[in-house]
Amino acid sequence: MAPFAWPDGHRAALSLTFDVDAESAILAVDPGYAGRLSTMSHQAYGPKVGVPRILRMLERTGLSATFFVPGLTADLHPAVVEAVLAGGHELGHHGHSHVPYHRMTDDEQRRDIERAFASLERASGGVRPEGFRAPWWELTNSTPAILAEFGLAWDSSLMDDDHPYLLDTGGGLLAELPVHWMLDDWEQYAYLPEPNIGAAIESPAKVLDLWGSELEALAGEGGLMVHTSHPFLSGRASRVATLERLVEHARGLGGIWIAPAGEIAAHVRSAIPAEEARPVNPVEIEEDVYGG
Ligand SMILES: [Zn+2]
Numbered sequence: 001m002a003p004f005a006w007p008d009g010h011r012a013a014l015s016l017t018f019d020v021d022a023e024s025a026i027l028a029v030d031p032g033y034a035g036r037l038s039t040m041s042h043q044a045y046g047p048k049v050g051v052p053r054i055l056r057m058l059e060r061t062g063l064s065a066t067f068f069v070p071g072l073t074a075d076l077h078p079a080v081v082e083a084v085l086a087g088g089h090e091l092g093h094h095g096h097s098h099v100p101y102h103r104m105t106d107d108e109q110r111r112d113i114e115r116a117f118a119s120l121e122r123a124s125g126g127v128r129p130e131g132f133r134a135p136w137w138e139l140t141n142s143t144p145a146i147l148a149e150f151g152l153a154w155d156s157s158l159m160d161d162d163h164p165y166l167l168d169t170g171g172g173l174l175a176e177l178p179v180h181w182m183l184d185d186w187e188q189y190a191y192l193p194e195p196n197i198g199a200a201i202e203s204p205a206k207v208l209d210l211w212g213s214e215l216e217a218l219a220g221e222g223g224l225m226v227h228t229s230h231p232f233l234s235g236r237a238s239r240v241a242t243l244e245r246l247v248e249h250a251r252g253l254g255g256i257w258i259a260p261a262g263e264i265a266a267h268v269r270s271a272i273p274a275e276e277a278r279p280v281n282p283v284e285i286e287e288d289v290y291g292g
Contacts, residue, residue, distance in 0.1 A: 003222040004163050007267055010257035012219040014250050015177065015226050015264055016065040016243070017092070017156065018054060019133065020080060022046045022232060024072040024098035028135065029195045042192060043232050047077035050235015055087045057240050061247050065089050066261040068133045071096030071116030074123040081123035090260040091120060093129040093152065100138040109146055117150070131262050133157050137179060141282040148172030154265030162223045164268040166277035173277050175265035179226050182214060189233040204242035212249050219253050224264065 006013055023043045026033045033039050051067075058065055067084045069091060074081050084091060095101070096116035101109050113132075121128060132147050134157040144167055147155060154175035155167065167174045181187050188207045190198030211227065218225050227246070234243065250256045257264075 004224075005271055006222065006257055007271075008257070009255070011255040012222050013224045013257040013259065013264055014215065015224070015259060015261045016058075016063065016229070016247075017133070017226060017261055018051070018065060018067045018229050018231055018234075019094055020046055020051060020067055020069045020073050020077075021094075021098060021230055022070075022073045023076060024070040024135075025197070025230075025232075026192075026195060027072070028098040028100070029197075033195070039192065039194075044077075046230065046232030046235055047073060047080040050231030050233075050240075051080050051083060053235055053237070053240050054229075054231055054243075055083060055089075057244050058087065058089070061244060063247065063258055064260045064263075066092050066131070068092035068094035069120060069123075070094045070098050070135070071112075071119035072098065074116075074119040078123035081120065085124055085127060090131070090262045091124060091127050091129050092156075092261065093117065093120065093132045095135040098135040100136040101134055101140050101143050102138050106140075106142050106146060109140070109143060110149075113146065113150055130154065131156065131265060133179075141280065144169035144174060144280050145171040147174060153269065154262065156226055156261055162218060162221075162225075164224050164264065164272075166268065166272045166274065168277035168279050170280065173269070173274060175268040175272075177224060177226050177261055177264060177268070179228060183211060183225060184228040185230055185234040185239070186228075189236075189239065190230075204238050207239075208242050208245055208249075211246055215246070215250060215256075216253060219250075219256055226261065 096112045130153040132152045132155050137157045139157050148169045148171040156177040161178045164177050167176045188202040191201050
């Protein structure tokens with residue numbers, strides 16, 4: 001297979017993405033947590049302190065990034081949407097409630113997507129995101145075609161590659177920018193006594209080694225590293241410093257295009273011919289395989 005052609009002589013790409021889940025990630029588990037002030041404060045740290053600190057780091061390093069903001073976060077913290085856009089960054093769609101889409105019917109998915117568009121447009125003064133990331137990275141077999149119905153141009157939720165590709169949804173094309181748990185801060189830093197969101201508080205030095213190693217290897221193969229952070233986790237001081245070191249490392253390696261996901265998706269849509277789009281391939285199993 002020919003290597004993917006990155007623009008301007010670059011050999012690989014890195015996108016920094018931030019999922020501003022805030023309260024929604026916990027309320028999607030159980031809305032009863034709305035009554036627990038301390039738990040909610042752990043989540044509100046993201047928009048209140050994490051995002052401003054991340055924005056300062058991005059300004060220092062001269063980078064633009066993508067912020068996936070659930071509609072509920074935009075409703076509860078509209079100033080965070082304004083700050084992201086004022087910093088010159090991209091706004092992405094991340095559902096409204098953060099309830100995973102496999103718990104919804106197709107029409108419930110459509111309502112959640114529509115409600116988030118309305119909240120994001122209200123908070124942003126009319127900005128309509130072109131890219132989507134599924135809550136918990138959980139697309140269902142029908143979600144890609146639903147995204148195309150809404151005119152979305154790209155997605156970043158699937159894990160079957162580490163190069164970008166075009167996805168033929170059956171109702172239109174999406175650029176897909178694949179993700180992976182290894183390149184997500186959640187597995188490194190997520191800890192709460194309850195609900196169980198994880199029990200990890202890793203050393204940033206260890207995390208930098210993990211992410212830096214994957215970056216080096218992917219750069220050697222002309223790949224795309226989509227990095228995912230959650231400001232309620234990665235907005236802590238030493239963790240933002242670690243992200244800044246990752247950026248310095250990428251620059252030291254040379255030839256890596258660091259860009260918001262939407263810019264990478266636009267390149268993917270122009271560089272890959274439509275006939276090379278990959279179909280959405282639901283797993284189909286003969287009835288008797290699992291004891292039918
Ligand atoms: Zn999320």
